[in-house]
Amino acid sequence: MEIVTNQRFRKAGKYFRAFIIIGLIGFGLAVLIGAGVLLYAKILGPPPLTVPQSTLFYSNDGTVIGESHNGQKRYWVELDQISPDLIDATIAIEDRKFYSHHGFDYKRIVGALIADIKAMAKVQGASTISQQYARNLFLAHEKTWKRKLLEAFYTIRLEMNYSKEEILEGYLNTIYYGHGAYGAEAASQYFFGKHAGELTLSEAAMLAGIPKGASIYSPFKSMENAKRRQKLILHTMTTSKIIDKKEAADAYNEELTYNGKHLHTRTKSAPYFQDAVRHILKTELNIDDRVIELGGLRVYTTIDLKQQEVAEKTVERYISEESDIQVGLVAMNPKNGHVMAMVGGKNYEESPFNRAVQAVRQPGSTMKPLLYYAALEKGFTPSTVMRSEQTTFHFEENRPDYTPKNFNSQYANGEITMAQALALSDNIFAVKTHLFLGEDTLVNTAKKFGITSKMTNVPSLALGTSGVRVIEMANAYSILANGGKKVTPTMVTRVENYQGDVIYEQKNETIPILKPELAYVMTQMMTGMFDPKLNGYTSVTGSTVANQMTRTYAGKSGTTDTDSWMVGYSPQLVSAVWTGYDKGKTITLSADKAYAKNIWVRFMEDTLKGTPAKSFLAPKGTIGVYVNPENGKLATENCPVKRFTYFVAGTEPTEYCTEHLLHDEKVPDKTERAPKKPWYKKLFDWS
Structure with missing residues (x-):
């Protein structure tokens, strides 16, 4: 009996040692793969954000x-041109640990997995702002393992090469708010007819709730759903101590005026x-x-x-x-x-x-x-x-x-x-x-x-x-x-x-x-x-x-x-x-x-x-004289029509018109061909 027991212990020990060795090897491979992914991401450098x-x-x-109308309705604005209330509202509802994680919120991922397993369906998301930005930039929105892996890889590249402010600015300029409006500026103009930097707390909370599902939470689709989502966001901002309860209540009760038009429609101008x-x-x-x-x-x-x-x-x-x-x-x-x-x-x-x-x-x-x-x-x-x-x-x-x-x-x-x-x-x-x-x-x-x-x-x-x-x-x-x-x-x-x-x-x-x-x-x-x-x-x-x-x-x-x-x-x-x-x-x-x-x-x-x-204005080197327009000669007082005509200095006519002179009239002196202005008029003649 004792021999059998010892054999069992020895056999169990072998399995345990094998498990430890395999575990260590697996862990080592995971570390190597992780290091390789990080190294590869670093070698590739920053992904383009266009x-x-x-x-x-x-x-x-x-x-x-x-x-242009072939692109998305999007107008890029810098982070400091976006209302702080919209920034706070977005972080509060989408990714409260945005500034503390490195692209992935592991606690949130585990919580989402448990919720999904309990419901036997996809009921809760765990994507951070960085993950969503990576998906918006580089990937389609199909739900496959390949897309998930690529999303994770691009998230790593974003976090390695860009600051949190750059990622947040990019995210707020790429998310879809429905009705053809991409990004905070286009959405602010469409929903409220103002720049993103001018949004009130109430407007910001309303806008931040739309990307969850534009066809559900847009106030133009369902005001009831939009207000419920706005209330949730204001509550989240309160629990995060971004605003107090009075500010949240005032914002929720504020009556908003909606625009419903894009900033630039096709113009005939x-x-x-x-x-x-x-x-x-x-x-x-x-x-x-x-x-x-x-x-x-x-x-x-x-x-x-x-x-x-x-x-x-x-x-x-x-x-x-x-x-x-x-x-x-x-x-x-x-x-x-x-x-x-x-x-x-x-x-x-x-x-x-x-x-x-x-x-x-x-x-x-x-x-x-x-x-x-x-x-x-x-x-x-x-x-x-x-x-x-x-x-x-x-x-x-x-x-x-x-x-x-x-x-x-x-x-x-x-x-x-x-x-x-x-x-x-x-x-x-x-x-x-x-x-x-x-x-x-x-x-x-x-x-x-x-x-x-x-x-x-x-x-x-x-x-x-x-x-x-x-x-x-x-x-x-x-x-x-x-x-x-x-x-x-x-x-x-x-x-x-x-x-x-x-x-x-x-x-x-x-x-x-x-x-x-x-x-x-x-x-x-x-x-x-x-x-x-x-x-x-x-x-x-x-x-x-x-x-x-x-x-x-x-x-x-x-x-x-x-x-x-x-x-x-x-x-x-x-x-x-x-x-x-x-x-x-x-x-x-x-x-x-x-x-x-x-x-x-x-x-x-x-x-x-x-x-x-x-x-x-006459430049230097020109001179104006009165001429008879019929023959181009210098006009006399008897010419019925005189026209003041300019010439390059030295090319002006020197011959006077004689067609209208009386029999005993002399040809006038050349210096009399154009009336002289008094000196005081010349002084103020700037034309």
Whole structure:
């Protein structure tokens, strides 16, 4: 009997020793595996914290004009921009030991397991804030062992590489509050119409209860469930000694006002402009499509909401929805190239094709100021004369003849000045100038003025037969308006990533590319289209809108069989307008041809209303004299019409007009050609 007992003890001892050894080996393996996991997590380093969120587009005054809609409705805010009550309420209900554990609350896990076993079902969760953040960032929400293990691994990586504050900030910016709102800021705006940092204790307790189940605890789904959940959170905050019972009672009884609208719904403000900005982000700034749509960028643009509203209303005023006529409009600040307003068509919903930046159309006579600027460089002046008469141009090398025509086949049948030719839009004068300068000259000048569309080297180029974009013409005229400094159409001034880091910032460079005195003489010539003193064999081309003008403008209209243009400027604003049919249909009605001018003058007047009426400042090297606009000679007192005209100093006319002198009258002295101002007026003349 004793032998049997000893054998049993020895056998039990073997089992016990084996159990201890296996246990030690298992423990050693667990330690090794744990150490390996920790080492691997450390080697991998911090996991990226980027999450899909809306990209926002801002106007030049900081107003949000739109956002991307392919991402989640989320606006990242820093922890100190979130109400402390919301932070406390969230920690109290989700993870009271958040600041003391290292990612896992083991006591809570054991308690949840026991509860689940008793109920024979999943009835209690034990995920910490760190675990939930890991799941929100990297994993789907399916309930599998693989997902649980990955969640634990990502939790370890988060805790090893980020501070508690960083984890909490990320969590509060990623949790789902229902109704399409991700994160505290989007939820605060949706439920209460305020920033996350402005929430009261009552609002914070209500909001903190929703992530448990947005379809159950949202006040828009069930006010009863929402209030019950709010009460539980306030009680939890009381037992945690975050607030006292009176504060909890007051918060529970506070009557809340709900919003139910997202901060930024899809806006109709400048939709064509927004599309153009997206294109710039992709093609010029090389930002990936996914980053643009989901990266939470903050894109600061140049659009001026007041000018944009004026532009859209002006288009609606003149072009009816029933008409097939389309429109493209661009307004720019000539000093820096900032695009202030853009209309790419009558109706964005019907046609998102942007005629302001995509359509290539014949500019007609709006090309002539560029031609005449080149002529000024070659020694022409506003008083240079040529004959205006029906002309057929013959060329060598078997090139076909070319017979341009004036509007309505009207000609001076005599000499006219370049200033008058521009004001009347005489085509014969333009083609003669173009051929005299050499056909390459206008091609090269157009490039100098920032036009990138291909120019065809033909005699008709002087009449705008090579297509350009509306935005190119606005840019070209901006260079004249600012005195000859290079500008580039600019729509984006700054781009920030979701963390607020600047990833792009526009730099203003002022590079002179034109001679300022020639640019000024050209500008003064372009005011002539509105000046009846330059009427000749026909009226100046701006006569139909001149009576609507309250300030000085320089500009040029242009008309082809299929296109109607008006481009012009004041010292502080340039705008270009095109109207026509998308498929190049012939414009037959004179009323249709007048759309561009009417839209342009109304836009300029309404936009600049209430601002100082600035004049163009004459640079050094220019001189103004009174001339007879019919022949360009210095005017005398007997000339029925005199126009004050600017020239580059030294190129002004020296010959007086003698057509209106009496028989015994002498030619006046040259020094009397322009009235002199008293010295005291010169002292205060700053214009």
